[in-house]
Amino acid sequence: MSLNSVVESVTARIIERSKVSRRRYLALMERNRAKGVSRPRLACGNLAHAIAAAASDKPELMRPASTNLGIVTTYNDMLSAHQPYGRYPDQMKLFAREVGATAQIAGGAPAMCDGVTQGQEGMELSLFSRDVIAMSTAVGLSHGMFEGVALLGICDKIVPGLLMGALRFGHLPTMLIPAGPMPSGLPNKEKQRIRQLYVQGKVGQDRLMEAENASYHSAGTCTFYGTANTNQMMVEIMGLMMPDSAFINPNTPLRQAMTRASVHRLAEISLNGEDVRPLAQCVDEKAIVNAAVGLLATGGSTNHTIHLPAIARAAGIIIDWEDLSRLSAAVPLMTRVYPSGSEDVNAFNHVGGMPTLIAELSRAGLLHTDIMTVSRGGFADYACRASLQDDEVVYTHAKPSLDRDILRDVKEPFKADGGIKLMQGNVGRGIYKSSAIAEEFLTIEAPARVFHDQHDVATAFQNGELERDVVVVVRFQGPEANGMPELHKLTPTLGVLQDRGYKVALLTDGRMSGASGKVPAAIHVGPEAQVGGPIARVRDGDMIRVCAVTGQIEVLVDPTEWEAREPVAPPPPALGTGRELFALMRSVHDPAETGASAMLAQMDQVIEAVGDAIH
Numbered sequence: 001m002s003l004n005s006v007v008e009s010v011t012a013r014i015i016e017r018s019k020v021s022r023r024r025y026l027a028l029m030e031r032n033r034a035k036g037v038s039r040p041r042l043a044c045g046n047l048a049h050a051i052a053a054a055a056s057d058k059p060e061l062m063r064p065a066s067t068n069l070g071i072v073t074t075y076n077d078m079l080s081a082h083q084p085y086g087r088y089p090d091q092m093k094l095f096a097r098e099v100g101a102t103a104q105i106a107g108g109a110p111a112m113c114d115g116v117t118q119g120q121e122g123m124e125l126s127l128f129s130r131d132v133i134a135m136s137t138a139v140g141l142s143h144g145m146f147e148g149v150a151l152l153g154i155c156d157k158i159v160p161g162l163l164m165g166a167l168r169f170g171h172l173p174t175m176l177i178p179a180g181p182m183p184s185g186l187p188n189k190e191k192q193r194i195r196q197l198y199v200q201g202k203v204g205q206d207r208l209m210e211a212e213n214a215s216y217h218s219a220g221t222c223t224f225y226g227t228a229n230t231n232q233m234m235v236e237i238m239g240l241m242m243p244d245s246a247f248i249n250p251n252t253p254l255r256q257a258m259t260r261a262s263v264h265r266l267a268e269i270s271l272n273g274e275d276v277r278p279l280a281q282c283v284d285e286k287a288i289v290n291a292a293v294g295l296l297a298t299g300g301s302t303n304h305t306i307h308l309p310a311i312a313r314a315a316g317i318i319i320d321w322e323d324l325s326r327l328s329a330a331v332p333l334m335t336r337v338y339p340s341g342s343e344d345v346n347a348f349n350h351v352g353g354m355p356t357l358i359a360e361l362s363r364a365g366l367l368h369t370d371i372m373t374v375s376r377g378g379f380a381d382y383a384c385r386a387s388l389q390d391d392e393v394v395y396t397h398a399k400p401s402l403d404r405d406i407l408r409d410v411k412e413p414f415k416a417d418g419g420i421k422l423m424q425g426n427v428g429r430g431i432y433k434s435s436a437i438a439e440e441f442l443t444i445e446a447p448a449r450v451f452h453d454q455h456d457v458a459t460a461f462q463n464g465e466l467e468r469d470v471v472v473v474v475r476f477q478g479p480e481a482n483g484m485p486e487l488h489k490l491t492p493t494l495g496v497l498q499d500r501g502y503k504v505a506l507l508t509d510g511r512m513s514g515a516s517g518k519v520p521a522a523i524h525v526g527p528e529a530q531v532g533g534p535i536a537r538v539r540d541g542d543m544i545r546v547c548a549v550t551g552q553i554e555v556l557v558d559p560t561e562w563e564a565r566e567p568v569a570p571p572p573p574a575l576g577t578g579r580e581l582f583a584l585m586r587s588v589h590d591p592a593e594t595g596a597s598a599m600l601a602q603m604d605q606v607i608e609a610v611g612d613a614i615h
């Protein structure tokens, strides 16, 4: 099947827009390879420090032609998804030795669990923690000891941060090694039902705690299709992990065999291996478009409308929301996984998972099948199912979906479009995910009720002030204001109002969780209130139209009056829980549409100043 014309034209538009920045990026990566720090170029003292504790690996590490894999780990016990990584480095060192290579932990990077911080002050550190993860990755890799890189990370800001950092060492072959989703517990819909009963005072804290523990019950990624699992989908469809490795449960024989196969393969593609695959060549415009297509086809997390532009920029590639909106019109919604459906990622994986999805999208010409990938056979390998045979991973061609209620084909998708919409109007430019919204709620026109703090919404609800059609406006939630937290704690409250028959929508310059779903929400609205964006002019009672059909976010106020209004002043900055440490990031970041990164904003200024004079 020939490449879909929209995919082709959007790819061409991205290549054209990125011509200069991509050329400079590749030139810098060539400079890193040819002249940058590397194990053979270290002085004796440098090398002695790096291998002092390496014990039996020392002789290999002293050999310039050997292969040393650098592990960047984001292990901690806060994220159930990352908890299995505690055991990975020691296992990976054994697997590396099996193929004559060595492995060392290059460094660690922090990882925030957005579930632990959801609705808490810590959530205001979440988005910018991604820059910290990227810089921590660079600190680890700056030792220059490695011919290949293994990134251990799964959740929200962590995979984007790891990739943003590793891409600045794009001369190195790099692979992400996942750990997989926890086995299914209490169904997500039931968890959500109990939460809605709780906010209505119909069940107590004990019942809620029991439901939450039954849902999040063991090691592994949470099983809803949120940002973490969207990361896994995206990395797989970009070919940056072993084929069909994203959604194998932790602590299973297949997971263990896949981790071992990943380390063996990484040694093969490393700089001294026989099949060198530098990250900078794996992550090109086509791979980025594949990630966007995967995001749209699966109704993935809206956070990737911020993360994907940031990852792309770290590779010298510039994408915008118009690219995503154009692709969305051509890419059908092929999966229904909670919150866009009732089943979870384990069910998705069971009925065919990534291999079936990729096979179907490739057949329809919606993916670039000529990207480099880390797999020997290239992108074709990603349309193959992994299984265990005599303790080895073997692959067979993907089969059609076993359940059309979860995973469909392009001919009969769930929706003709990818469900992520660019929203525009007199209140700014934002994003809307429609894949989880019932048709009847795609157009909401109702009076505004304005808040500056998400917790005040719950209070207004408890006081019975929201029992009506309402567009809840929560502003001063952008990157500059307070670090652009997720406002997912609003979901149960707004969901109850919707279930009571009211027309409800959310309008915010903040973010929502990938796990947010049923309530219409125009999010990432910019320019943000903190910089005087029009959302700062909205008043209680203004009629607002949020329409995913036309892509409209409009305050229905007389234009002359609207233009004459002054933006309200920002609330004072919040201190405590380390938020004051991130004032630096909040002061120099980019807007959401270009990735909301403080680090990249400054990086691009420096790169622009150097131009082509890379030395």
Ligand SMILES: O=C(O)[C@H](O)[C@@H](O)[C@H](O)[C@H](O)COP(=O)(O)O
Binding pocket: 113, 114, 115, 116, 118, 156, 222, 225, 226, 227, 228, 301, 303, 486, 488, 512, 513, 514, 515
């Ligand atoms: O973007 C995401 O996918 C979310 O940040 C997710 O990682 C977060 O942890 C949710 O808050 C979990 O869902 P609950 O908060 O509903 O448990």
Ligand code: SF4
Binding pocket: 078, 079, 080, 081, 082, 112, 113, 114, 115, 116, 155, 156, 220, 221, 222, 226, 228, 229
């Ligand atoms: S998916 Fe979210 S809640 Fe679950 S471990 Fe990852 S960050 Fe935490």
